[in-house]
Amino acid sequence: MEILQPQSVLVTGSDRGIGLGLVNQFLEKPNPPEWVFATSMNLEGYHGKELKNLALLHPNLVVLQLDIRDLKSIEAAVQRVKEHVKGNGLTVLINNAGILVKFTCLANETPEQMASLYHTNTIGTLQVSQAFLPLLKVAAQASPKKGLSCSKAAIINISSDFSSMEEMSGWWLSQVISYRCSKTAGNMLTRCQSLEYKQFGILSLAIHPGWVKTAMGTCLVPTTVKESTSGILKVLSRVTEKDTGSFLDWEGNVVPW
Template sequence: MEKLYVQSVLVTGSDRGIGLGLVRQFLEKPNPPEWVFATSLDPEGPSGKELKKLALDHPNLVVLQLDIRDLKSIEAAVQRVEEHVKENGLTLLINNAAILIKFTCLGNETAKNMSDLYNTNTVGTLQVSQAFFPLLKVAAQRNPQEGLSCSKAAIINISSDFGSLEKMSGWILSQVISYRCSKVAVNMLTRCQSLEYGPLGILCISMHPGWVKTSMGTCLMPTTVSESSSGILKVLSGVTEEDAGSFLDWKGNVLPW
């Protein structure tokens, strides 16, 4: 994991679950980033409590308010990040924020639920990536290393193997139609980003964090937040341009689309 050195990282949806686990992992590294940006819908509310406690012990942790569905909120976060990273740009963007409102099946899925999940999980990921792209591009241009890596500049979209058309994981356990569709779209977004941003020095991949028991959902074969987040960092330390546009899990396995 020591091959992974990022000067700055931003993790969306990082006041709980996998996002919070990733923030902890970065802060606890022997070579932590100069800046770790953690976002929450309400940093001053109960959900921001753990982040505020972490910030007391880690001066390199900056807690930001961010609603990935709100362009004004995104623009405000970009401005705050730019104030800290200055001419160095942003090294790593981890699009982790997502929602799962209802455990739906084909019989009770609704247009509103589909729209809400798509607007958050897919459109939100797109909007955040677009907004931070200039800072990622700066980081890529300033880094002299050849090829692509997460230490140079990267966008990591946290997806799910529920979005694999071939696997259709967990179908008997939970259909969650809207969630599956939104993650399929996230994977296509990753492929498009890889084609557009890869030549500019920005690595783009989708990642399945495992079946993690979090407040968003439960599973029969739980992976802990710590196992998932540490595994993700280990994978990120080894990915190269050969992995650009790919769909990997937290153990580094390639998943089918």
């Protein structure tokens, strides 16, 4: 297994849940990244303040305000990251920020709800990836590593097995139509990124983190945040060029599209 050694990592939506878990996993590595960028929509809220307190304990942790729906907010975050990474670029972008909002079904789904989730879960992921692409290219070009890996340059999109059209996981428990559709569209975005960005030395991957006990999940779930996020880092340590454009779960298993 290759040792995961990204020089820098940015995780969106990282003031709680899986995002915060990923930030902690990177910070606790024996060989942590030089820079870990954690983002929150509201740095003055409870979770944002907790994230800022964590940064006091880790000098390599930089906390940024970022609303993935707002281009000005995204560009401001890009500029902050540039100031820290300088000419080294950004090694790994983890698009974790996303919303579920309401437990909808076909009978009560609305255009407004569908548009809201697409705006965040799909368009937000696209916008953030586009904005950080120049820094990812710089990291790939500066890396001496051959092929593709998460120690060179990578976009990791946090998906869900609810997006699998073959499995239709959890259908009888929760239809959540707009969430499923937005995440399925995000999977297609990952595939498109893998085809377009491979030429620049950037790996692209969709990952299902498992059914995790978070604010978005429920208490009746088998996987903890720590189990999920430590598993994700193990997956990131072993993916290579052959895996770009894949949809994997937190244990490294292939998830059907």
